[in-house]
Amino acid sequence: MKIEEKEKIEIDFWKNSKHESPDVFSLANYLNKIDQLKILNAKINNHLKHFQGVKSVLELGAGQGWASAFMKKWILPKAEFTVTDISPYAIESVKYWEEVFDVSIKDALSCKSYDLSQFQDGQFDLVYCYAAAHHFVKLEETLQEVHRVLKPRGKCVFLYEPTCSKMFYKLHMRWVNSQRPDVPEDILITKDIIKMAKGLSFAVEHSYDFTSQEHKSIGMSLYFKILSKLGFLQGLLPSSSDFIFIKSYNEN
Numbered sequence: 562m563k564i565e566e567k568e569k570i571e572i573d574f575w576k577n578s579k580h581e582s583p584d585v586f587s588l589a590n591y592l593n594k595i596d597q598l599k600i601l602n603a604k605i606n607n608h609l610k611h612f613q614g615v616k617s618v619l620e621l622g623a624g625q626g627w628a629s630a631f632m633k634k635w636i637l638p639k640a641e642f643t644v645t646d647i648s649p650y651a652i653e654s655v656k657y658w659e660e661v662f663d664v665s666i667k668d669a670l671s672c673k674s675y676d677l678s679q680f681q682d683g684q685f686d687l688v689y690c691y692a693a694a695h696h697f698v699k700l701e702e703t704l705q706e707v708h709r710v711l712k713p714r715g716k717c718v719f720l721y722e723p724t725c726s727k728m729f730y731k732l733h734m735r736w737v738n739s740q741r742p743d744v745p746e747d748i749l750i751t752k753d754i755i756k757m758a759k760g761l762s763f764a765v766e767h768s769y770d771f772t773s774q775e776h777k778s779i780g781m782s783l784y785f786k787i788l789s790k791l792g793f794l795q796g797l798l799p800s801s802s803d804f805i806f807i808k809s810y811n812e813n
């Protein structure tokens with residue numbers, strides 16, 4: 562599939578979604594995001610040192626921006642949040658989450674992760690995304706842009722990303738895209754992403770994380786329970802990862 566075609570599907574998903582279009586704020590959507598919040602909160606606590614002292618935050622692939630609204634309320638109340646997504650229809654719904662959490666997001670706008678030309682060099686302390694980087698396709702270009710907009714020592718955090726080895730990539734892709742056929746998804750090949758980020762002179766921290774509560778079916782939770790005990794298989798089999806990319810002190 563051509564990238565333009567894939568991006569159109571991503572953009573229009575938010576326009577046509579029964580529960581997540583800009584015209585509705587449904588109970589089902591609210592409950593789903595509240596469920597996701599438990600996972601996000603656990604992950605932030607796992608990586609808390611990277612969030613401390615942060616004053617300016619950019620979220621990529623934010624969807625409706627619920628994660629940033631939550632973080633503004635409960636984690637970083639003094640920080641300024643800029644929320645972005647490829648879909649302007651998703652961005653239209655940021656207002657609902659500002660209301661839910663009674664916060665104000667500094668900026669909410671539509672842009673692609675690999676074209677952050679609206680932002681200045683060294684503008685942000687933290688760039689993050691939640692369950693989104695595997696949708697970005699142009700990951701190297703994205704990391705390049707992220708590197709540019711981060712301050713020296715700034716951090717980029719990718720949370721809750723599906724990962725696997727090269728060997729299981731095709732099989733895993735087939736399975737993932739059969740689960741949610743309406744929006745095409747990619748999987749991150751762990752070693753490739755780490756190599757890519759190091760090539761852009763980021764320092765990289767990577768961890769597998771199986772605590773997420775989204776893996777709710779009996780089969781999935783059993784799979785992740787077993788995987789969590791078998792460290793040597795985590796880099797090989799389909800897994801779930803968090804990445805921290807740190808820009809060095811001397812770089813502009």
Ligand SMILES: C[S@@+](CC[C@H](N)C(=O)[O-])C[C@H]1O[C@@H](n2cnc3c(N)ncnc32)[C@H](O)[C@@H]1O
Nearest residue numbers: 571622623624646647648673674691693696697
């Ligand atoms: C699985 S959703 C996650 C959304 C949000 N983080 C959440 O948890 O609700 C992936 C998001 O990435 C967005 N997206 C896809 N490709 C993108 C790109 N190249 N740049 C920015 N956002 C993109 C989609 O529109 C979608 O909102």
